[in-house]
Amino acid sequence: MTLPDDPSAIAWRLEVEDHDAGIDEITDLVAALREQVPADTVRALVIGEWGESYERALPIEPLIEAAGEWTGLRGVFLADLTYEQCEISWLTHGDITGLLAAYPSLEVLRVRGAQGLRLEPIRHTGLRELRFETGGLPAGVVRAVGACDLPALHRLDLWLGRKDYGGDASAEDLAGVLSGAGLPALRHLAACNAEIADAVAAAVATAPVVPRLEVLDLSMGTLTDEGAKALLAGQPLTRLARLDLHHHYLSEEMAASVVAALPGVRVDLADAQIADEHDGTLYYYTEVGE
Structure with a gap:
């Protein structure tokens, strides 16, 4: 291996190109x-392809074992695969709590896929960005x-998804996040790609965390006029710098009402769906499913 002039300036990608490869190859x-x-x-x-990603949980044990040496590790992206390698809903994980525990100075953790994914409540003082793409x-x-x-968490992204693909969370399950109790520094919250978008919007409308958000x-998701009405009927959102609603099912009239109600807020209403x-029977779809 030829090292770059400054190895600390790059992200190291580990990937097994053979999708039938064994887990030991990632360890190697x-x-x-x-x-x-x-x-x-x-x-x-x-971490990219690790071999039969749709059946075997991504092995994080080798990363945990290296924690004593990689004291400068600040960012980890688990399962950076395209749909051609493995559909997002098939990507398999296990319990990732140990990774956070092993790296108290980690600042960014991104996880793609959620089949078998588990997490236990943990205190982590270094994490600034946490993102689940599912x-x-x-x-x-x-x-x-x-x-x-x-x-220290500044940004949280939760792609809630569809029940068909394991997204069984309800708006009530978001209560801890929306309370903001354990997230005092949160400024960017995404509760997106949601089949239950209207219920999420209604919960957000009165959520204690919202007044501190910038984004x-x-x-x-499947946001309709019902969810948008609930959102606008709640607490003021004019403190936001940006409200992202792209890929929605709003009528033209409701979309115009949202913009008019939020002067000075950058509202993204692109990609309107029908x-x-x-x-x-009417069917509504999230942007990302299988």
């Missing part, structure tokens, strides 16, 4: 990185995030 890649790259220069890691985020993970103590993201009708 972590070992090679530990051997060939100065430990104090490892700042960011991206077609369906388990309710247990949503509740666990809300029960965490994350005093509220309810995009990529519900599919079949045998008299």
Whole structure:
């Protein structure tokens, strides 16, 4: 391996190109990185394909074992795969709590996929950004995030997804997050890609965390006029710098009402959708599913 002039300036990507490869191959890649790259220069890691990603949980144990050496690690992206490698709803994980516990100075954690994903409530004083990109985020993970103590967290992204793909969280499961109790520094909240977007909007309308936010993201979901009315009927949102509602099911009249009610707020209403009708039933879809 030829090292760049400044190894700390790049994110190291570990990936097994053979999708049938065994988990041991990721372990070997972590070992090679530990051997060939100065430990104090490892700042960011991206884990790609690890072999049969739809059946085997991404192995984080090798990363945890390296924690004593990688004291400068600040960013981790688990499962950076495209749909051509594995559909997002098939990506398999296990319990990721140990990773956070092993790296108290970690600042950014991004996780793609949520099949089998688990998290226990934890206090972490370094984390500034936490992002779950999923077609369906388990309710247990949503509740666990809300029960965490994350005093430095500035940005939280929860792609709630669809029940068909494991997204069984209700608006009530967001109560811990929306209370803001363990998230005093939160300024950017995304509760997006939600099949229950109207219920989420209604819960956000009275949520204690909202007055401290600069960005509220309810995009990529099935938001209809009902959810938008509930949102506007709640607490003032004019303190926001940005409200992201792109990929929505609002009527033109309601979209105009949202903009008119929020002068000075950048409102993203791009990608308006029209519900599919079949045998008299309307169907609404999140932007990201399988």
